[in-house]
Amino acid sequence: MSTGYQIDNPAEPYFLTLTVVDWVDIFSRKIYRDIMLDSLAYCRAEKGLQVWGYMVMTNHVHCILRAKNGNLPDILRDMKRHTASKIIKAIASDTESRSDWMLKRFEFAARKNSRDSFYQFWQHNNHAEIIDTHEFFCQKLNYIHQNPVRAGWVDKPEDWLYGSMRNYLGMPGLIEIDVSDF
Numbered sequence: 001m002s003t004g005y006q007i008d009n010p011a012e013p014y015f016l017t018l019t020v021v022d023w024v025d026i027f028s029r030k031i032y033r034d035i036m037l038d039s040l041a042y043c044r045a046e047k048g049l050q051v052w053g054y055m056v057m058t059n060h061v062h063c064i065l066r067a068k069n070g071n072l073p074d075i076l077r078d079m080k081r082h083t084a085s086k087i088i089k090a091i092a093s094d095t096e097s098r099s100d101w102m103l104k105r106f107e108f109a110a111r112k113n114s115r116d117s118f119y120q121f122w123q124h125n126n127h128a129e130i131i132d133t134h135e136f137f138c139q140k141l142n143y144i145h146q147n148p149v150r151a152g153w154v155d156k157p158e159d160w161l162y163g164s165m166r167n168y169l170g171m172p173g174l175i176e177i178d179v180s181d182f
Helices: 030-046 072-093 099-111 134-150
Strands: 014-019 049-056 060-067
Touching: 014 072, 014 134, 030 049, 030 072, 049 072, 049 134, 060 072, 060 134, 072 099
Parallel strands: none
Antiparallel strands: 014 060, 049 060
16 A cells, blocks of 8 residues: 655655664664665665765664666665665674564564565665755755754764764765755
8 A cells, every 4th residue: 555655756856764663773783873874875886876864863764865867766675675684684693682572573574564584674665755845855854964853862963973964064974975956
């Protein structure tokens, strides 16, 4: 059943929310946040993904993305598959204190769908909203950057390392982005 939040025009920029199943707080650990950012950086460098903004929260990632070749759904699918695989491996092989619980959650989620996988890490929907005006772009970028402030983690958005605000202020960010000229 369609939610209305689909990527209908894959050549346009989209505000996306990538959410971990059952809102598991996986990104509370640096190792998993780094896997997510490495994947975003790889897709930007090698697959033509434009990253105009991002924010890694504990159980979801907000981003504004566009694919130069108009293949955003394909890049998202591959990126989510890759990050899920790497994170599941890290959970299983690392000294993760929550590994049994998390792997059981991801296994249970996989049983609820018809895809052929043992674990499901990401929710299937990306809550995609097309960015069609400058005002909407600014609203969503501000929303992304204010997330850790609203959560009470930092006083200023640029203090949260796992977001793109630092890039917009000319400060070193953890990954390169395409500072918007939208």
